[in-house]
Amino acid sequence: MTLENIASVTAGQIMTRVTADKDAGEKVIENVKVLIPKAISSGVIVKEELGDAELSKQIDDDKYTHEGDVVIKLSTPYDAAYVNAEDAGIAIPSFCAAIRITDENKMDAQYLSAFLNSSYVRDELTEKVVGSTRPMIKITDIRALEVPELNMKDMQDIGKAFVLSGQKKATLQEMINNETKLMENIVLASIKEGH
Numbered sequence: 001m002t003l004e005n006i007a008s009v010t011a012g013q014i015m016t017r018v019t020a021d022k023d024a025g026e027k028v029i030e031n032v033k034v035l036i037p038k039a040i041s042s043g044v045i046v047k048e049e050l051g052d053a054e055l056s057k058q059i060d061d062d063k064y065t066h067e068g069d070v071v072i073k074l075s076t077p078y079d080a081a082y083v084n085a086e087d088a089g090i091a092i093p094s095f096c097a098a099i100r101i102t103d104e105n106k107m108d109a110q111y112l113s114a115f116l117n118s119s120y121v122r123d124e125l126t127e128k129v130v131g132s133t134r135p136m137i138k139i140t141d142i143r144a145l146e147v148p149e150l151n152m153k154d155m156q157d158i159g160k161a162f163v164l165s166g167q168k169k170a171t172l173q174e175m176i177n178n179e180t181k182l183m184e185n186i187v188l189a190s191i192k193e194g195h
Contacts, residue, residue: 001106001146001147001149002143002144002145002146002147003099003142003143003144003145003146003147004143004144005103006101006102006103006106006107006147007099007100007101007102007103007107007112008099008100008102009097009098009099009139009142009143010062010063010092010097010098010099010100010139011074011094011097011139012035012063012091012092012093012094012095012096012097012098013059013060013063013091013092013093013094014093014094015034015053015091015093015094017057018053018055018056018057018058018059019053019054019055019056020054020055020056021056022054026056027056028054028055028056029055029056029057029058030054030055030058031052031053031054031055032052032053032055032059032090032091033050033051033052033089033090033091034050034051034052034053034090034091034093035050035051035065035071035090035091035092035093035096036049036050036051036093037073037075037079037095037096039051040071040072040073040079040080040081040096041079041081041166041169041170041173042079042117042165042166042169042170042173043079043080043081043082043113043114043117043162043163043165043166044081044082044163044166044167044169044170045065045071045081045083045087045090046170047087050090053091059091062098063091063092063098064088064089064090064091064092065083065087065088065089065090065092065098066083066088066098066100067083067084067085067087067088068083068100068101068109069082069083069098069099069100069109070082070083070098070099070109070112070113070116071083071092071096071097071098071099072096072097072099072116072142073095073096074095074096074097074136074137074138075095075135075136075137076126076135077122078116078121078122078125078126078137079117080099080112080113080116080117081113081166082109082110082113082159082163084163095136097139097142099112099116099142105152106149107147107155108152108155108156108159109159110156110159110160110162110163111150111155111156111158111159111162112147112159113159113162113163114158114159114161114162114163115147115148116145117162121145124145125137125141125142128141
């Protein structure tokens with residue numbers, strides 16, 4: 001089945017149009033969290049990587065993440081992430097898109113996230129932008145993706161396993177980062193002692 005038959009795909013907000021220019025005297029009406037590309041990793045949204053923006057204008061509700069959405073980067077490596085309840089309400093910038101399931105009897109959002117993160121889909125999307133100067137996929141390319149029709153139980157099982165796997169990978173990455181900082185501090189302390 002074609003993705004556009006089971007989901008809507010919405011481009012994100014061009015942030016420069018709504019971000020307050022304080023130098024020009026624009027008033028800040030709201031501070032929001034922004035989904036920057038590196039915040040989408042291994043099928044999850046990494047909260048520590050979210051950006052901040054001061055808005056001078058309201059953003060439409062469909063440009064914010066909603067629980068059950070799948071967000072995808074429009075630039076390589078085209079990572080996608082499932083939006084859980086605690087990730088709702090984050091501004092989606094123009095280099096990402098929100099995919100919202102319109103027929104929940106035919107598609108599971110967590111499975112869709114797993115499918116979009118597969119090497120099969122990444123290769124297919126990469127082929128669409130070969131030779132272009134700005135390798136960004138178009139919303140129409142995402143809408144045209146053919147999604148395999150599985151039974152709902154299989155989709156739910158695969159989707160849950162994928163999200164759990166992404167959470168494990170994010171935790172392991174955090175442990176690696178902490179270990180790197182710890183060793184860096186030990187080495188720096190030894191250098192200071194030696195001088």
